[in-house]
Amino acid sequence: MGCGIKTMGIKGEYPEEVSVNQEKNNNEDSKSTPFLSSDQARKHLKRKAAVIDSRLEAQESLDAPTATITNKIKSETDANMINKSLSRHFIFNSLTDEQRDLVIDQMKHYSLGSNSIIFEENQSGNNFFVIISGKLEVLIKGKRVNILKPGDSFGELALLHDTPRTATIKTIEKSTLWGLDRRTFRNAIEALNAMNYNENKHFINSIPLFQILTMPQKEALVGSLTSIKFSAGQRIVNEGDPGDLFYIIKDGTVSCVAHGREIRRMAKGDYFGEQALLYNSPRTATISAIDDVRCAAIWRENLTKALGSHLQQIIYRNSQRMALDKSSVLCRLIKSQADSLIANMKIQSFEAGTIVIAAGTPYGEYLWIVVKGTVIKETNREIFSEVFCCIGDKEIVNNENNGTFDENLIAGDNVDIAMISKTEFEACIGGQYSQVTSNNEALKVLKQIQLLRSLSFEKMNSLLRALKIEQYIDRQVIVQQNNPGDSLFIIKKGKVEVFKDNLKIRAITKHDYFGERSVLFDDFRSATVIANGMVSCWVISKADFLEIIDDQIRVQLLKRIELQDDTINIEDLSVVKSLGKGNFGIVTLVVHNIKRTLYALKSVDRHKINAYELQESLTLERRILQQMDHVFVMKLIKTFRDTKRIYFLLEYVRGMxxxxxxxxxxxxxxxxxxxxxxxxxxxxxxxxxxxxxxxxxxxxxxxxxxxxxxxxxxxxxxxxxxxxxxxxxxxxxxxxxxxxxxxxxxxxxxxxxxxxxxxxxxxxxxxxxxxxxxxxxxxxxxxxxxxxxxxxxxxxxxxxxxxxxxxxxxxxxxxxxxxxxxxxxxxxxxxxxxxxxCKILKAPYIPQVPNLRKEADLAIKKQTSLDEFISKQEEQVSGNIRIRRGIATGWDLEF
CATH class of the missing domain: 1.10.510.10 (Transferase(Phosphotransferase) domain 1)
Known part of the structure; x- marks a missing residue:
């Protein structure tokens, strides 16, 4: 049986400093072979446990404690030796030349006498070393296994994270080394990578071609950039060659030559080859490096894979979406309807001066969206519409006769238009505009109702179709306190007042809702609701709701309701048993004294929070868990705090x-x-x-x-x-x-x-x-x-x-x-x-779990002190706690 213990911080919590500790199962089997045969598969024991927990890191370890350390200037010989040594390790092979030069520059000079310890076996690692002179021995369990000489290096894994040393290293004679610590290495690489990333992002944001892209699409572009260098005089592209690369100049200057004549020069921030991304067209000029040039490049094929389609299609779709958003009527469509429209609109191209929409064309028969160029009136050449604009949007949603276009509309330049007929338009959005958009308002409210959030799109649409609109006059009673409840109400228009025991407790208005529990439970109304003026409501009856929501989904909804009760207090909970102990968190199975619902309660001792500076990590964990509301993600119910601990009350997941x-x-x-x-x-x-x-x-x-x-x-x-x-x-x-x-x-x-x-x-x-x-x-x-x-x-x-x-x-x-x-x-x-x-499909494997009802009932009767129980568990995992100065205050107010 399992319970989601790992979620509650039993291992791998809050690793924002870097530390790795390899955990092994106490009953560890022998190493498995690279591939298990079908009948051997998964016979090995669990051993790939979480390996990172930075809070366990002790004070920063000091390698070579007896060394004299200086920032000595490196000779060319030293730099070459270091560079050659770096090339033997995968950690450095992925670095650019610039990054490798920075790493070499950051290394410090270590001078040691004979018989000096660099580090000891099982000691926490922090430095990487390259030997310049002298001899060192490698000892495992006190036995020499190797001798290291100038040019050799060791300790490279320490640059990635804090892992125990696998051997002891000692000098045999007076020796000198170049050393680099983890923090310096990580900071240097991170700074360079961050600078390069920000630079690339700035370039992408500055290029007009990419302005229409969404932020995720721009991120994909940044991720697709490759750095390429060219020497002075080297040709980058040749006139007439096929185009498949787009270039952004990051450093240097290039010359553009067409038909044997230089037409311009370009430098940092300029770009060329955009037609390659759009049309794969031949190069229109030869471009050569005047001096050393560094470019960021994007391959058309890679970009298509990253974005899921050609850039031109992406730009057209984004242009259509912007036009729909700008339209005063079409902006009321929901995403799925807009997506369907965009997918079904056909793109037509028009050369400058050709007719786009002929005089006499009826209004309302088509919707047009300009995705490239401008559409002008033929008579006076005034701009009629331009990119990101709709033509005929107001007319296509109107079912009356709208007249006709009284003159030709022509392409002011090369124009691309997306278009769709009224019949296709209504098929895409699911019916007549007025009815569809009315339902869209209701759908937005339905999605806000916690009870219904986990329903599928198909079930939501079924609920929409079942909605009826009811009208109420001023002071009409909509629901009466203590009467049986049988409907869910969403206010479409107007305002209602809510009374409890004849006392007004609040007023609610457009898009508020009430009665949601009545469609699932046989509850009596807890309040009276009266119309204040004319009121219009969307109403769904319990009978219609249960016809749409089958028993299996109903069970799921009831479970979600149990997880949405934030009125629970810690005093309402009784201890059932311990679920697990981690280095920082204690996890206890608890039961609600009245509802008898089981929960997992994670507690974190304030002494450890302060000792390991967990304040920010706990706050982040709470913030993340609060955002999680998905049937396949363990749910946070509530958090508590007292003078001793911080608590997370979590869904108890029964299974394996x-x-x-x-x-x-x-x-x-x-x-x-x-x-x-x-x-x-x-x-x-x-x-x-x-x-x-x-x-x-x-x-x-x-x-x-x-x-x-x-x-x-x-x-x-x-x-x-x-x-x-x-x-x-x-x-x-x-x-x-x-x-x-x-x-x-x-x-x-x-x-x-x-x-x-x-x-x-x-x-x-x-x-x-x-x-x-x-x-x-x-x-x-x-x-x-x-x-x-x-x-x-x-x-x-x-x-x-x-x-x-x-x-x-x-x-x-x-x-x-x-x-x-x-x-x-x-x-x-x-x-x-x-x-x-909706959890309707049959799962491959159903874990067998014990019934804990008897244990829960006993816990409620026994009423063991939660504080005393957790305190005993904490004593069993207590260790040396570091005392830090300046304990943070006020950080836990949101708990």
Missing amino acids: DLFDVLRQMGIVSEKDARFYISCLIYILEHLHEHDIVYRDLKPENIMVDDEGYPKLIDFGTAKIVIGRTYTIVGTPHYMAPELITGKGYGIAVDLWSLGIMLYEFLCGGVPFAEDEEEPYEIYKRILERNLVYPSWAEISPNARNLIEQFLSKDPVLRTGGSYEILKCNPWLSGMDWDKLV
């Missing part, structure tokens, strides 16, 4: 973690893998829509509940990211390359982890370094990315393609352009996404 489920299932069929991957795609889409990167997606952090559906837990490594972040966080086997190298990363690292899991489902082990436990070797194998499938595994081509898409080294290629496009991937075809989110 996915790792243990996989061991029970053995090799997972593609059908079952599709079920789990689809659920995880839903989860990641929800997180990423909120700019949350999870950073430790793996089977151990996913619970399979008592219905067989996955639920994400353990938000200790999650972070809200706008743009990029640089912290190394996670479990090595599941880490994306860009996370390891420190180049900066975003939400796409989670999709890499999803690819690792898909491979693991189908092949019985992770694809990179399944046989390794040392982080250094794991990272090396990931960066090599030699993806091999076991010979016995029967994996379809579509599954392989999706695995390789997720495991692309280019992060922007992992969704294929968007989550909408990802959900249409051939391997995922046939998945009923609405039934999945």
